[in-house]
Amino acid sequence: MPNYSYPPMEQRRVIGKRITRLDGIEKASGKAKYNSDVRPKGTIHAVGVFSPHAHARVKAVDTTAAQKAPGFAGVSVVAAPGTEINWAGQEIAFVAAQTEEQARDCARLIKVDYEVLPHLVREESLAKAGSRGKPAGEQVTGDPDAAFSASGAVVHEAEYGIPVITHCCLEPHGQVVAWDGAANKIEYWPSTQTVSAVGGDLAKQLELPATQVHTHQDHIGGGFGSKFQSDQWGKHAALLSKMAGGKPVKLYLDRREELTIAGVRPSVYGKVKLSANANGEMTGWDSTTWMTGGFAGGGLNADLLPYVFRNVANRRINHTAVSTNNGPSRAWRAPNHPQVCYITCAAMEDLAAKLKMDPMDFFLKNLDKTPRADTYKAQILKAADMIAWKKNWKPRGSSPGTVKRGLGLALGTWGGAGHASQCRATINPDGSVLIEIGSQDLGTGTRTIITQVVAETLGLPMGGVTLKLGDSNYPASGASGGSTTVGGVSASSRKASVNALEKLFAAVAPSLGVPADQLEAVDSKIQVKGNAAKSMTWKAACAKLGVSPIVEMGANDPRNPGGLTTGGVGGCQMADVSVDTETGIVKINKVVAVQDVGLVINPKTSDSQVYGGVIMGICAALMEERVMDEMTGRFLNADMEFYKLAGAADIGEIEVHMDITPEHDKRGVIGIGEPATVPTIACIANAVANAIGVRVPVLPLTPKNVLNALHNTTRRLA
Amino acid sequence: MSSPTKPDQELQPTTPSGVSRRGFLGTASATAGAVGSGLLEQTAQAAPPAGVMGPGETEITLTINGKATKVKVEPRTTLLDACRERLEITGAKRVCDRGTCGACTMIVNGKTVYSCTTLAVDNVGKKIETIENLTAGAKPHPIVPAFANNDALQCGYCTPGMVMASKGLLDRTPNPTYDQVKAGLGGNLCRCGTYVGIRKAVLEAAKELRASGARKSGGSNA
16 A cells, blocks of 8 residues: 655645645635625526514415516425424525515515414523423532532532524525526535535435536635535525526525524533632532523533543533524534533633632643643643743732733643545646545635645645635535544545556656656656656656546545544633723733644644634624524524624734644644634633633623623523 | 725715715605605605616616726615626625625725615716726735735635725725724624734735835726
């Protein structure tokens, strides 16, 4: 079997270099075509009709007036009479017309009668949830009660909460789709995180063979875990296209629906009790948590508690999933982790304050309860150095003046091993190289890192490799979820290009008078290993192929990645904040992030992933919150004015340190998109507690919540 | 500052020849002799008097990136939708639907505007510059390579708006301070979290513009 291992760190020419992303200019010049920009000839438009009620039964749907409206091209009813509606925003019908404006007129003319039913849209109160809560069985390790009552035990007990937040992808969910009824063939341009699989999902909804759907996607405007399915809007846009004689139908959600039904992250609320002995060693953990993931209820794994420090000797976990009449949750960048990280690291910070310990020392002292004590220790010390923790940290609440400054820390972890991926490498007799892979570039730099791997392997410059992705006709590659893409596509493209190169070596070995295994590819040449004098140019070598290109496959098998990719990383983040105790406004001064991520193919784009993860964490810590109205059952701030995201002035300064070391490098490639966002919320919340001397128990850290905490007027969870 | 103009400001009729929403309503009510606003809707639905557009599609001419461009729009069609859905000018993006996020930013008569919050008919006779113009000349405007060099984008969906807001800022403030950059981009939101690179990119482009002394060139023919 060929040797697929990457060259040693010091010998790499392309991998590990800060190469500018290949589609940067295309995106920065507005030329990048997203599927919401695609407009094949004859495109018509569709929009949806959505339930205004959180819980109702559809009595009648009358589309007759819509059918007479100018431009009408078709209507497809999702919720037939009798259908039970379980959240506001649930799809009732989709209607198509020649222009979007006309489609909106048609939608307004569709009359729906509902029998309105009682709803539950808020989950902060487990008591009010009543039978809508489904408790999981209690899990106990050791004897937590004994730990809490042990002599000398310092016990802390408190409530914490983190609300539902939305993905808020800037490109809404939707697609352009054209169903040629005669050929029974569908051309499909969705906004998707899975080019290879989403067409099959659409075909399944339409009861067609997967072979009949051809999926295209050059660029996607954000997914963050919410864009894996073809959804109702995909199915009905396709049906409308068929009704309209195969005309392409463009249907993208409006912002309100995007926030309401296209994906949210589950909340978590809970009561935590934890203890330490006089030496500051954590001895017990007991948490009772609950959350909602929408009508289905679940979506949060409480078994991760206490997060990272899970090997605490005495532990009791109770958890309840509450079904609410809200839009469904979807995977949200590092599912479970940011929430349980907050619950854990906040409680630990609070206990450290009670112990009168520096929380950094408390975390360091308890690293034996984590799976990677050495890594975390080095990361904590590095982050502390970057933020000058020992110089700037003061005991909780001792910051003087009305604007108080504080520091906080948190730890995170993630898997991120490569997904199943296949790649095809073609070396043409003219020397051109084609790489085809049914993957997608979410803006993480996937195009760039695949090209780097192949250029490194073949000894070519970046420009010597043509990469094609974003088409379901290319070899299937996994969905971009779980930070698994970089591991998967780097391994498959490495293997495909090594396999192709071996064939090229075999073809040129006779001309260079050595066995094929004595050859190497460097600097656009094929040469005898270590002997640049005995070489031929890449072009001359490829000319030896005559008329037959080399076509080779490479695959990443997640069960046997052959050392090219692994999972399991740690990260430490620390925040420095200022809090105005008169206005309750929290200002980020600085966040530092130290992250282990295995073999880093492109430090420039991986740094960007960490910046992005931290900034998303800042948004969630300070401002993001889905506000549900108990009376009407509606999502009150389903827009971008009152559903807040941070702007360029809100993020302070961010410093990133990637642990690029030979020890981490030899573990292979590991994904970075998710781990980088995990600890941010908790470290900021801890910094605020350190600054103002009290815990703001339920996030976000809005002025209202900060002032309530300062004035001891926070509403208790019940 | 360079935050995009809010809708009420943008709807002020600024050129005598331009047709704005306010101008349209004024003409309609005057023609029908109606004063009360309650009659306006009725008036607008009647057969349009001469010089009044709508309610169906009417052909107008927009001056986009220096080119007179004919387009059929309804009175309610936004400048953004006219470009994206009728003219294949798709750099500007529709994200928030309502003048919050800046992904649709264009430069109209030298001012950054949210093109989702101004009607196409209100922009007749105005100089409309879209992101496509920044690479229309022989050399791209320096803000474009600066975004790429500083990895100031990820998914890239906010990027065209960010780039145009940055260009607008640099047009007015060629030598911005770091704080001016942060404030100047306050009307634009990113979800991937690319602000670190964006802030650097704007400063780098400003430096490049000063060095080349070419602030007014760079493909700008609007």
